[in-house]
Amino acid sequence: MDLFEDDTPDNGPGNSPEFTVSEISGAVKRVIEGEFAHVRIRGEIGRVSTPRSGHVYMDLKDDRAVISGVIWKGVASRLETRPEEGLEVVATGRLTTFPGQSKYQLVIEDLAPAGMGALMAMLEKRKQALAAEGLFAQERKKPLPFLPEVIGVVTSPSGAVIRDILHRLRDRFPRKVLIWPVAVQGKACAPEVTRAIEGFNRMTPGGAMPRPDLLIVARGGGSLEDLWGFNEESVARAAAASQIPLISAVGHETDTTLIDFVSDRRAPTPTAAAELAVPVRGELLAWVADQGARLTRAQTSAVETRARWLRDLSRALPRVETLVEGPAQRLDHLGDRLPRALTGLAQRRRVELSEKGGLRPTLLRGRISEERRRLDQLSARLAPALSRSVAVKSERLAARGRIEPSRLARQAAQGRTELTALMGRFDRGARGQIEAQRQRLTALDRLRETLGYKATLRRGYTVVRDEAGQVLRDSMAAGSAAGLEIEFADGRLSVGVGAGARAPVPEAAATSASKPAPKAAPRKAPKSDGGGSGGGTPPEQGSLF
Structure with a gap:
């Protein structure tokens, strides 16, 4: 019997059957699911909701109606087309009701875009x-x-x-x-x-x-x-x-x-x-080969261009002979002037040395005395300096406190070693300085002997002076002198009016009469060439016989 049919005539309200809400909802559900067990609906997706359960709830609509739809979680993970709002689709599924809200809905099992336009829109x-x-x-x-x-x-x-x-x-x-x-x-x-x-x-x-x-x-x-x-x-x-x-x-x-x-x-x-x-x-191979050929051509062209520049520059440069001629001529001219210049320079230096009085033992003794006084002054300052240094060291030692014997022994040994080394250095330095001074003194004495006029006297020349000791340079001055003194290599001889002749006095004896002569370093006697040009002529002498 149909749920909505009544077999009895209208007997009044008291004879109408009564149904509960659940019975009516169940009857509607069975009718809808029986008549629409499999349907395909075309429409536009409206609202889309995806709760944490994984199910998808949405609306299918057209211009006049809306149907609710649901996609269960298992089906939603297998769909090729994801539901997006505004997409026109064809939904395949079954209609059912949801009694809790008195509404029907479409349980979607498949979802596909509604034609090419829908795919392009998505x-x-x-x-x-x-x-x-x-x-x-x-x-x-x-x-x-x-x-x-x-x-x-x-x-x-x-x-x-x-x-x-x-x-x-x-x-x-x-x-x-x-x-x-x-x-x-x-x-x-x-x-x-x-x-x-x-x-x-x-x-x-x-x-x-x-x-x-x-x-x-x-x-x-x-x-x-x-x-x-x-x-x-x-x-x-x-x-x-x-x-x-x-x-x-x-x-x-x-x-x-x-x-x-x-x-x-x-x-x-x-x-x-x-x-x-x-x-x-x-x-790529062709490009590499072409680049290699271009590189070769560029290098060849660069070399040829630079060779051409070099040839052009070489033509503009003067010849080597032209560059050397001037300096060579100046060198020859200066070479011709060099001997005369050296002779003149030596002559000037000889004159300057004679004007300064030459090298005398008195000058050397004076220099030695001066250095000795300086050494005495420094020696006098040494004792106070050592005393002050000892006092400072003593204060430092007292400030440091107790000193261990082993440390003192080590310091003493180290100091002894340093002192030995310093004494050795001092001895070598002193010996070196003494030897250098001795060599310098020997050289100066040899130079004095070479440049002095004594060597010239030993070759047979003499020096003539007047009674005042002035050197006579010509015969006229000798003729007008009251007395003459002739100096030989081995002594002097006085001649003249009222003077008489006396035996020559050796120069060494005359010198020793005044004061003892200083000791000179051993040296070799200068060689005599037997002529008149050796040793040089002192600027003080006048006539040499």
Whole structure:
């Protein structure tokens, strides 16, 4: 019997059956689920809610009505199309009621975009969202390596795409290729491509399986539904996060997917991706050969140009003979003047030395006396200085406190060693200075003997003086003198009016009569050449006979 039918005539309110709320709700539920056990509803997704339980609640609407829909957690994880607000879809499921709120709803088991327009609208919405995050920005794209060692290819291993890529790489520049097989369409496409890109990036550089230097994600042409796996947000984000430069080659030149916008380079075809990955080896060899030829020509031209400049400059320079003639003539002129200049210089120095009185023993004795007085003064200052030094050392010793005998012994030994070394140095220095002074004195005495007129007297010359001791330089002065004194090498002889002649007095005896002569260092007698030019003539003498 129908729940809403009454077999008895209208007998008044007292005969009408009564139902509880739950009974009515259950009856409505059975009717709706029995009549609409499987339905497909086309509409636009309105409000979408995803609580922590994992279920998805949403509204399907058109311009005049709204139906509530629910996607249970297990079904939501398997859907290819994620519910997005504003997307027009075709929902497949069953109608049921929810007695707790007195409403009916659609339990969705499948969700698909309602035609090409819906897919394009969803694709455009995803593109705008990713672009707003900056994943399409040009500045974040990485440059491709010029010649990668290893190339990773994400594609189907059984299609013609991988054969085209390998063939093109072999023709242009053979490289190592790692293939990660994936499904290029269907439900498994997006997750497998995502795992392949992330897997290549997790490889260790230089490991047993080398990490690729470049990635190629490739697929042949197809419809929008066939290429939809490359429009998924997970694939786009994996390509954008890849640390390895990535080339997308999905579909033909007119096909565009989201991975094309986030990849570092887009190739119109898989073959073009291989061409972007490596250069042509033959072209590189030809370019290197051309650059080598250009370098050789440039070097040859540079050498010829510099040789020409050198020849031009050499013609402008004077001849070597011309440069040497002037200095050579000046050298000859100065060489001719040099002997005369040396003779004149020696003569001037001899005159200056004679005017200064020559080297006398009195000067040497005076210098020795002066140095002795200076040494006496320094000796007198030595004792106070030593006393002050001892006092300072004593104060320091008292300030330091008790002194250990072993330390004193070590210091004494060290001081004794230093004193011995200093005494040795002092002895060597003193001996050296004495020897140097002795050599200098010997040299000066030898110079005195050489430059003095005594050597000239020993060769037979004499010095004539008047009674006042002045040297007579000509016969007229000798004739007008009252008395003459002639000096020989072995003594002096006086002659003249009223003077008489007396025996020559040796010079050594005359000198010793006044004061004792100082000791002279032993020296060799100067050699006499037997002529009149040896030894030089003293500037004091007048006539030499």
